[in-house]
Amino acid sequence: MKIAVSATGKGISASIDPRFGRAGYFVIVDADSVQVVDVIDNSIAQNAAHGAGINAATMIVEAGVDSVITGKVGPKAYAVLEAAGIKVIPDCSGTVLDAVEQFKSGTARSADGPTENAHPGRPAGQAGGAGGGMCRRRDMGQGGGGRCGGGFGRRK
Amino acid sequence: MAAAGAAEDLAGENDIFVSDQGLHVMNVAIASGKGGTGKTTVAVSLALAAEMPVWFLDCDVEEPNAHIFLNPSLDTSSRCTLSIPSVVEEKCSYCGKCREICRFNAITVFGQHIMTFPELCHACGGCFLVCPDEALAESEREVGVVERGSSGTVVLVQGRLRVGEAMAPPLIKAVKAEVPAGARLVILDAPPGTSCPVIITVEDADYTLLVTEPTPFGLHDLKLAVGVLRRLDRPFGVIINRSDLGDADVENWCRAQGIRVHMSIPFDRRIAEGYSTGEPLIVTRPDLRPAFEKVLEEVLQS
Known part of the structure; x- marks a missing residue:
């Protein structure tokens, strides 16, 4: 099972980027081995005038992940992730590794809607x-x- | 556009608003960096001081207010809409070409899904062109209404942006399209700031008057507005409102930059009181009429 984590850097010890759409990177981690299997550079979405969340979410979907761990996620990004059947775990902080461990321990709660209003x-x-x-x-x-x-x- | 046709009809009935002598049309924009400096106050007084018929375009479509001072009967109204895509899903092959061409992320495709976000669409039409499956049908989004009416020798055209709509430029373009060929003097009352709606308003003006005030904030934002007009390479000058308050920095800066200051309007409580009841400055202070006439003369000769 693959998990995408919004992060400020590229590695397992990078900090979680609290923003989904304008995160620096998405670190894709294999949940079983806790190994980084891929890194998505989100700079295109990050620098988009608008629609960053839609762009980022589409890339996440295409990476074939099952879940997303992030801080805040807006309604447009959430709509894309939801349509693709990807579970969203918001309000996370700390490192990518912390978040994945927390996810594996079953204490992380998934969202049933966006955490933010549209901006x-x-x-x-x-x-x-x-x-x-x-x-x-x-x-x-x-x-x-x-x-x-x-x-x-x-x-x- | 239907609205432009209507404008021509009106012009035909009211020959005083157009020239049949092939005179050059003069587009004068009134803009500012900072809001609340007196753009509408100046624009309305210039329109009332003109000795010729005027097309007055209130391009501040987020909150048009010139009608309060000109008090026309707004008897014509037309909707302004944008052509945006709606998906005919059974025809879509999910090729993703529409997603690739959209610079605004208003449409996305992944797996067997296609989603549109109409409020992000800028109506460029690119997705319609690249779709190989004819899977996009045209639907419309209303951006606002264009209203028109006349008052004395002034025809007022204003846009009113739909509440919730964020894209003002298409509506401002529709307001500008109302002016018939042969109009002699067009006064464009711009929105404040230096962003897209301002650019659309001033980009083809023959002259732009920047209204500012003699305060640090007024100067700061004047510099930004001047930067825009220099970048557009359009002629402009300055009017200083409430000129006897604040400091001399605006005047000194304009002098150092070689920017013409056409007029200084003094602070006068009576002007503010008149404004609050919808009275144009030139009515409150008829003694300033010659100064406005002089500004128009200078601008028309520029």
Whole structure:
């Protein structure tokens, strides 16, 4: 049985990346041998203006895993994983190894829905270009995102 | 588009709004980096100061407000929609070509599954072109409505984005498409910021007036807006609102950059009071009319 773990690095001792769609990597671990069998570089999804979760979830599905261990997962990514029959175990932290051990011990609980609400894009400051990715904002420092990367939106 | 046809009909009935002398159309955009600097206030006063008929386009489709000051009878309304894919699953071979071409992850294919995420679709039409199975049918997503009405010598066109819709540019394009050939003066009231909706509004303007205020925040965001117009290589100038508050940094910066400051509007409580009752600045302060006329003259001669 193969498990995908969202991670900040490529190895079994890498930390879990709390974000599913914008995780750095997915470390694919064989649950029986606890060996890393594959690593998915998620940089394409990570840098997508939006739809990162959909992109990441599709790659996970194609990797043929049975379960996903992650931190937070949004509704679009969850919809893809659910359609593919992949079990999602959210709210995990620590290392990839910890999570897999926990999974094997049966204490990890799988999700019956997304852990997050939809959010429309990459948050400010991660868009690469100046000004962040927010399309429109009313006040400084507000969260959220925009459909259009680059530039900044409304603020008063 | 049906709406554009209607605009031509209206123009035919109201010849004063168009020129038959082949005069060059002048598109003047009013923009700003920072919100709340007075774009609509300036745009409305310019429209009312013009000696010729004006097409006033409220391109701030997330919250159009020029109608409050121009008070037209908005008697025409048309829906603005985008063509987005819906899957005819029995024809789909799950080849994944649509997924590959979609830059917005609005459609994905895996195994024997295909899923669409309509709210992410930018309606580029790429998936329709690459699908070898004719498995995608066109369906539509309403982005908002385009409304039009006239008030005196001003025709107001405004977009109202559907609540929940995030994509303003297609609606702004539809608002701009309402202007008939032969219109002489078009004033575009832009949304704030420097993102896509602003670019769409100012990208083909003959001149853009950037309204700012003499504060550190006003200057900071003015610099961003100036960066956009320089990148677009479009002519622009500045209007400083509430010019007697704050500091002289905006003025000094404009001078150092060789940017023309067309007008400085003083702070006046009466202007704010008039605004709060829907009264245009130029009505509250008729003494400023010559200054607005001068700005128009400068812009039209630029």
